[in-house]
Amino acid sequence: MFRSTALKAALLAATGLATSLPAFAAPELTMDEQAIVAAVNADYDAQVAFLEKIVNINSGTRNLKGVRAVGDAIAAELKDIGFETRWIDMPAEMDRAGHLDASLKGASGKKILLMGHMDTVFPKDSPFQHFEMKDGRATGPGIEDMKSGDVVILYALKALKTTGHLSGAQFRVFLTGDEESTGKPLSVSRRDLIEAGKTSDVALNFEGSSEGMAVIGRRGASGWSLETTGVRAHSSGIFSERVGAGAIFEASRILNRFYAEVRGEKGLTFNPGVMAGGTFVTQGDNEAAQNAYGKDNVVAQKVVVNGGLRFMSEDQKERARAKMREIVADHLPQTGATISFEDSYPAMQETDANRALLAMFSDVNEALGDGPLTSFPPEKRGAADSSFVAPHVTAMDGLGGFGGGGHTPDEWLDLEKQKLATARTAILLYRLMRSGD
Secondary structure: OOOOOHHHHHHHHHHHOOOHHHHHHHHOOOOHHHHHHHHHHHHHHHHHHHHHHOOOOOOOOOOHHHHHHHHHHHHHHHHHHEEEEEEEEOHHOOOOOOEEOOOOOOOOOOOEEEEEOOOEOOOOOOOOOOOEEEEEEEEEOOHHHHHHHHHHHHHHHHHHHHHOOOOOEEEEEEEEEEOOOOOOOOHHEEEEHHHHHHHHEEEEEEEOOEEOOOOOOOEEEEEEEEEEEEEEEEEEHHHOOOOOOHHHHHHHHHHHHHHHHHHHOOEEEEEEEEEEEEOOEEEEEOOEEEEOOOOOOOOOOOOEEEEEEEEOOOOHOOOOOOHHHHHOOOOOOOOEEEEEEEEEEOOEEOOOOHHHHHHHHHHHHHHOOOEEEOEEEEEHOOOOOHHHHHHHHHHEOOOEEEEEEOOOOHHHHHHHHHHHHHHHHHHHHHHHHHOOO
8 A cells, every 4th residue: 555655754744653754664674673573572472371361361341350350460561561550440330340541651752542452252151261272373262352462562562661662651551341342321431541542642452453454444333223103903904094004114114215215325334133013012221132012913003123323434424314314204104203323433534644654554564574554444344442532543453463253262363473463563662652752
């Protein structure tokens, strides 16, 4: 993507990410950077051992003690290299463990925010519980998503400490405890993370890496709930002036028009994930679980549909919602319908500043012999915590471990490429620090 040095220079100058680009433009490492790589390699066995330690701590989102135990283990390592740490508790009613916030309060260079999450999708009773190594791969719950990324952060910082480049730097490490199932309301669970983004110059998130790509844009996500009503009556009266169409026909009309009239824009998707309808619909706190009762000779009086919406920008989200509301309001006879929306993740939009950051990262990747990097197509990447800070700071994601099978019992990590992920992060941080002098 960024093969032109002139283009890189223009972007970096425009966004203030470098004041001495020529020193970094060539795809080669300086002597200081070679020393950083050597420090990463020397600490590799310790890194794998620490990764094994935290993978073997179950930290499913609702295992609050497990999430805290992972946080405590990482906090202890960060304290050893000079960070101040604190644990941010969440209100008890949210049933979330909280977040780890660690700071190195130097006075030079850029303020760099390093982000990750400690929770996984595997609960305490999951049969997938342990770290194992075989043929250059490691498997274990959350190893790719994203404990390997948390370890990349830690051991990149350790390499900078070992080589004498951490002194005076301004770093903040923020690891959430509920990324896989965010606590509600978001105004509480993501308040401190957003504030950290607002006070930083650059934010890097360490979700899993992809070959030849990094993430500088991703879609946002929100939920929607549709409820339709009809006149309960004997089915012989359906379509009459008094009874009308019934709730199920009304819901079907709306969903069909969503498909026909809202669908089409690049990156915009919406999915009705669960639907129940009939004479009665019972829905508890869990929107994924609904019970319905009805008969073929009774006109349905209620339908409930819960779905998700993915979008490339806030503008696209609002246009889609406006069209959905317009369709919902155009009722069939003797029916009613309402739709509501719940925000979850904002969109992370590609910006010139993000492209400049990717250009710098691509140079590092090339210098390490792994080739140039391009941007991961935003419409193909899921939501992540980086989206919450992206509106406020230059941001990039996808810097963690190389692996696959996330959220399944086949989750794996390429152990050899963990060295690359760590080394390129350490060098990127070194260059970012120098760009702020």
